[in-house]
Amino acid sequence: MTSLQELMGSAFLPVWTLVKILVIVVPLILCVAYLTLAERKVIGYMQLRIGPNRVGPLGLFQPFADTLKLLVKEIIIPAGSSRFLFVLAPVLSIAPALVAWAVIPFSPGLVLANVNAGLLFIMAITSMGVYGVIIAGWASNSKYAFLGSLRSAAQIVSYEIAMGFALVGVLMAAGSLNLVDIVNGQKGGILYWYWLPLLPMFIVYFIAAVAETNRAPFDVAEGESEIVAGFHVEYSGMAFAVFFLAEYANMILVSTLAVIMFLGGWAAPFNVVPFTYLPPLFWLVSKVACVLFMFLWLRATFPRYRYDQIMRLGWKVFIPVTLVWLVVIGAIMQTRFGYLVH
Amino acid sequence: MTFETGVFYFFSTVLLLSATAVITIRNPVQSALFLVLSFFTASGIWMMLEAEFLAITLVLVYVGAVMVLFLFVVMMLDINLARLREGFWSYLPLGGLIALLLVVEMILVLGSRNFGLDHFSQPVAHGPGYSNTAELGMQLYTTYVYPFELAAVILLVAIVAAITLTMRRRRGTKYQNPGQQIHVDRSTRLRIVKMDVEKSPPVTEAKG
Numbered sequence: 001m002t003s004l005q006e007l008m009g010s011a012f013l014p015v016w017t018l019v020k021i022l023v024i025v026v027p028l029i030l031c032v033a034y035l036t037l038a039e040r041k042v043i044g045y046m047q048l049r050i051g052p053n054r055v056g057p058l059g060l061f062q063p064f065a066d067t068l069k070l071l072v073k074e075i076i077i078p079a080g081s082s083r084f085l086f087v088l089a090p091v092l093s094i095a096p097a098l099v100a101w102a103v104i105p106f107s108p109g110l111v112l113a114n115v116n117a118g119l120l121f122i123m124a125i126t127s128m129g130v131y132g133v134i135i136a137g138w139a140s141n142s143k144y145a146f147l148g149s150l151r152s153a154a155q156i157v158s159y160e161i162a163m164g165f166a167l168v169g170v171l172m173a174a175g176s177l178n179l180v181d182i183v184n185g186q187k188g189g190i191l192y193w194y195w196l197p198l199l200p201m202f203i204v205y206f207i208a209a210v211a212e213t214n215r216a217p218f219d220v221a222e223g224e225s226e227i228v229a230g231f232h233v234e235y236s237g238m239a240f241a242v243f244f245l246a247e248y249a250n251m252i253l254v255s256t257l258a259v260i261m262f263l264g265g266w267a268a269p270f271n272v273v274p275f276t277y278l279p280p281l282f283w284l285v286s287k288v289a290c291v292l293f294m295f296l297w298l299r300a301t302f303p304r305y306r307y308d309q310i311m312r313l314g315w316k317v318f319i320p321v322t323l324v325w326l327v328v329i330g331a332i333m334q335t336r337f338g339y340l341v342h
Numbered sequence: 343m344t345f346e347t348g349v350f351y352f353f354s355t356v357l358l359l360s361a362t363a364v365i366t367i368r369n370p371v372q373s374a375l376f377l378v379l380s381f382f383t384a385s386g387i388w389m390m391l392e393a394e395f396l397a398i399t400l401v402l403v404y405v406g407a408v409m410v411l412f413l414f415v416v417m418m419l420d421i422n423l424a425r426l427r428e429g430f431w432s433y434l435p436l437g438g439l440i441a442l443l444l445v446v447e448m449i450l451v452l453g454s455r456n457f458g459l460d461h462f463s464q465p466v467a468h469g470p471g472y473s474n475t476a477e478l479g480m481q482l483y484t485t486y487v488y489p490f491e492l493a494a495v496i497l498l499v500a501i502v503a504a505i506t507l508t509m510r511r512r513r514g515t516k517y518q519n520p521g522q523q524i525h526v527d528r529s530t531r532l533r534i535v536k537m538d539v540e541k542s543p544p545v546t547e548a549k550g
Contacts, residue, residue, distance in 0.1 A: 085375075116473045120398045127406025131378070134410065138371055138417050146417070153414050157407055177475055312520065 020112055024101050032248040033063035039296050046300040073237035078141060081234070085139035090235070090242035093132025097249035100125045104256055105180045107266045107280035118179040119167055122257065123160075126212070129250065130156045133214075133221060133231045136243070140234035148230025151307060152214060152221030158314040159211040165322035166205040169198050170261045172329055183265030193264035197340055200325045202262045204318045206294070209254035211310070213247060215295055217302035218310060225304075255291035256284075263287050350390060357383040370416045378409050392468060395475045 037052065037059065044051025052059040077086055103118040105111035115121060130153055137149020171177055173194050174185040186193045195202045211218040222230040232243045259265060264287075266280030305313070332338060360380040367373045381404045388397035482490050 082372075085372075115394075117394055117398055117475050120395070120402065120475070124398045124401040124406060127402055130406075130410055134413055134417075135375070138413075150414065150417070153410050157410050160406065177473075309520070 017112075021102075024112060025098060028098070028101065028249065028252065029245070031252055032245055033067065035248050035252065035292065036066070036244070037063050038292075039299070042293065042296045043300045046297075067241070070238055070241040075237040075239050076234075078234050080141040082139040082141070085135050086234075087239070089132050089136035089139055090239050090246070091132075092135060093129055093246040094242050094249065096125045096129040096132075097246045097253060100253055103179060104253075105183065105260070105265070106284060108180075110281070111180065114178070114180055117177045119171060119177045119182070119261075122179075123164060123167060126250070126253070127160055129246070132243070132246065136235070137231040140231075142234050144227040144229075144233045145231050147227050148221045148233070152231060155214075155218065155220065155310055155314070156212055158311060159208040159318070162204050162314060162318035162322055163208040163212060165319065165326060166198075166201040166208065167261070169201040169322065169326055169329060170194060172326070172333070173198060179260055183260055183267065186264045186267060189267075189271045190264070190269040193262060193267070195262040197329070198262065198325070200321050202258075204322050205262065206258060206291075208314075208318060209258060210295065210298060211314070213250045213254060213295075215247075215251065216299035217305050219304060220307050220310065251292065251295055252288065255288045255295070258291050259284060259287040263291075346390065350387065353383045353386045353390070356380075357387065370419065371413065374409065374413050374416050377412075378405055381405050381409065392465075393474060395478050 040062075041051040041059070052062040055061040055065045077083060100122050102112045103115055103121050105114070133152045133156075134149045137145045137147075137152075140146070170182060174182040176182060176185070214221045220226075220230075222232075224230075227233070232240055235243060264283075266284040268275040268278065268280075268283055332340060357380050360376045360383065363376040364373050364380065367376060381400060385397040385400040385405075388394075388400065
């Protein structure tokens with residue numbers, strides 16, 4: 001390492017950071033690819049089918065076949081569209097989904113940027129993802145796409161408030177915006193994780209996360225039975241695939257955040273020997289996988305929400321619930337039972 | 343020129359260009375998107391000033407929420423540009439005069455006489471462990487707690503006022519009450535009737 005550092009001189013830091021970014025992004029893209037396969041398999045089994053099983057053993061090469069197919073397809077740009085924005089929209093939706101990983105800690109010490117205001121940074125970056133959807137809908141110059149983007153904009157802005165309040169609860173319990181500190185605040189096993197003292201917020205966060213990522217049953221932005229494919233109806237080939245990639249990368253991101261903030265991050269569920277032998281990364285990944293499975297399960301189980309009911313749930317149920325629980329936590333912290341929420 | 347100065351000039355150039363584009367570009371949606379870009383670059387400049395809390399909040403609030411709603415409205419407007427530009431030349435002298443006046447006033451107040459470099463000491467550079475957020479929160483909730491609470495109350499009043507001004511109860515809307523909906527049980531919707539599967543065949547006497 002040090003000899004490498006001497007060899008490259010001042011170019012060492014940028015190159016080394018670039019290597020670290022690649023080490024995060026490449027597995028992430030692979031995870032996204034296999035999440036699409038997992039989704040088709042899981043939903044298949046839930047509906048008594050076997051899902052894709054032709055390409056490779058057990059259908060394991062299906063994601064690569066899909067990618068190849070989308071890569072060779074033509075990207076059609078509609079004649080009346082705003083050309084530059086039409087191409088920019090997929091980029092704007094994938095970029096925040098990748099940038100947010102910069103501050104996510106994977107295990108103790110394994111984080112690209114351990115910034116103080118990590119939680120705030122993630123909220124700011126993920127709130128920019130909606131621009132991809134809005135711009136795609138507007139630039140397509142299509143009624144369906146436009147309807148989809150308007151629905152998505154209203155939905156994401158509404159649920160972001162509830163999600164933000166849920167995160168405020170976490171930062172009150174942890175006393176820090178730093179994600180590493182938040183995980184360290186949950187040491188001591190499954191009963192010390194924040195899901196217990198912040199149970200209403202955990203539920204609100206999870207459901208709001210499903211809504212933020214435009215996943216079923218909140219997928220009115222796509223709503224294929226109502227508005228064809230919503231905001232990406234005019235996209236084809238790799239431009240469409242990038243939207244897809246962004247959706248799944250966002251799913252993994254919000255699941256990882258849920259694990260870090262409410263489910264103890266990389267901590268083992270029980271502080272006894274067989275559990276503590278396993279590496280921290282294993283616990284983080286397996287918890288994220290469980291949360292992701294919940295996403296797929298929800299999609300296979302529930303029919304799509306009606307639009308006005310989505311708005312009602314967000315504004316009239318979630319925001320009051322989180323506000324009340326914030327007051328409850330604040331009050332408990334002032335009593336001698338304050339240790340319960342820390 | 344150090345790396346940081348280069349970054350600063352880059353951000354400033356992008357900020358000025360995008361701010362100019364906001365008021366010169368014809369299409370209102372593209373103009374709003376340029377405003378987003380200028381917010382974002384402004385936040386970058388704040389980040390360089392080590393004001394990371396303010397920088398991130400600028401992105402979170404203005405880029406993430408306010409501009410989304412703004413775009414939402416602008417996209418649905420049907421703006422006739424030819425009519426908007428009608429009478430541009432007749433308004434130009436008066437408009438130009440007011441703009442000039444504003445610029446002169448701003449130069450008088452914000453010029454280097456009042457806000458020059460020699461009026462302010464160089465801010466102390468902080469180490470990596472320094473938390474801007476905690477410092478700001480401490481100031482807001484101790485020294486400035488009354489102004490802060492007052493501002494919050496004013497905002498709350500504004501919200502209540504906006505809702506009461508725009509809310510109107512319309513008669514005849516087919517609004518569903520979710521409370522009623524979930525309290526529906528089987529007995530109000532479904533009646534099970536016991537009946538034979540098929541009609542009993544007419545009795546015929548066996549012959550022979």
